[in-house]
Amino acid sequence: MIQFNECSFRYQGGSHNALDGISLTIEDGAFVGVTGASGAGKSTLTYAVNGLIPHHFSGDFYGSVLVNGLDTVEVKPEELSRFVGEVFQDIDSQMVSSVVEDEILFGMENFGVPHEEIGRRLQQTLSLLGIEELRRRQINSLSGGQKQKVAIAAILAMRPDVILLDEPTGELDPESSVMIFELLKTLNREFHKTVVVVEQKIMLLCSYVDRIILMENGHIAFDGPTAAVAGEADLFRAQGINIPRVTELGEKLTGMGLYHGALPLTLDGGEKMVREVLADA
Ligand SMILES: Nc1ncnc2c1ncn2[C@@H]1O[C@H](COP(=O)(O)OP(=O)(O)OP(=O)(O)O)[C@@H](O)[C@H]1O
Numbered sequence: 001m002i003q004f005n006e007c008s009f010r011y012q013g014g015s016h017n018a019l020d021g022i023s024l025t026i027e028d029g030a031f032v033g034v035t036g037a038s039g040a041g042k043s044t045l046t047y048a049v050n051g052l053i054p055h056h057f058s059g060d061f062y063g064s065v066l067v068n069g070l071d072t073v074e075v076k077p078e079e080l081s082r083f084v085g086e087v088f089q090d091i092d093s094q095m096v097s098s099v100v101e102d103e104i105l106f107g108m109e110n111f112g113v114p115h116e117e118i119g120r121r122l123q124q125t126l127s128l129l130g131i132e133e134l135r136r137r138q139i140n141s142l143s144g145g146q147k148q149k150v151a152i153a154a155i156l157a158m159r160p161d162v163i164l165l166d167e168p169t170g171e172l173d174p175e176s177s178v179m180i181f182e183l184l185k186t187l188n189r190e191f192h193k194t195v196v197v198v199e200q201k202i203m204l205l206c207s208y209v210d211r212i213i214l215m216e217n218g219h220i221a222f223d224g225p226t227a228a229v230a231g232e233a234d235l236f237r238a239q240g241i242n243i244p245r246v247t248e249l250g251e252k253l254t255g256m257g258l259y260h261g262a263l264p265l266t267l268d269g270g271e272k273m274v275r276e277v278l279a280d281a
């Protein structure tokens, strides 16, 4: 479980709080999306979970963050990394090796995973992500989606309970973006990982995650089940997050008195809405 208690953080030399009085709880097994405008504090929120704040970034830190009951101020990021792994926004700077399997081995070796276990985990992780054939490839020859999978594999090999991903689809085309979210869904549903994903593509979030947090200037502007997003569309628009087109269509049809149901957030929901409207016509 991750618990923020009235947490605020101001980077050294910063003119405002990057996190401003955040209180929230993320239960084990949750699948949560974090969105918001650039500079809202999304990456900073993830750093407060993995302990980079306050241990790596200096600044003023108030309140507390507990991960599996451990206070992030009291334990080192290395210790937290037993529970929490993050795929950072800039994966190129995260990758330390030039060959795929070395990248996955690196973390495990550093982490003190027993030697006889390492080979087994490498194999398991490659197969879980369906990237066995990439094993000996040069990382700089991979596509964006493949690279993202390797970064996820390197984290998963360390078997964290919680996986944080900071804009994993930022550089990906729509097809690869869906592939990554399908993978996250498998990790959450079948492998019971707690998944927290920072993402600007609201349609993707609405199609996959169970809960959405909208950040605005370091605080939480919305936090609720994904289904509740449609009713708060203006809050999201105010932060420059375009709500799904199907939701907008739903608003229009509702405004015209043609539709009276819940506003859809996904393509499936949109199709159901259109069928209902046509059946009534
Ligand atoms: N290392 C740093 N030193 C000083 N200020 C920082 C640092 N990193 C981020 N900030 C500031 O903290 C605030 C939150 O930044 P953060 O990177 O968490 O936002 P974000 O929501 O992840 O944005 P983006 O969508 O662009 O990635 C911003 O005002 C940013 O300028």
Ligand SMILES: [Mg+2]
Pocket (backbone or CB within 6 Å): 042, 043, 044, 089, 166
């Ligand atoms: Mg960011």
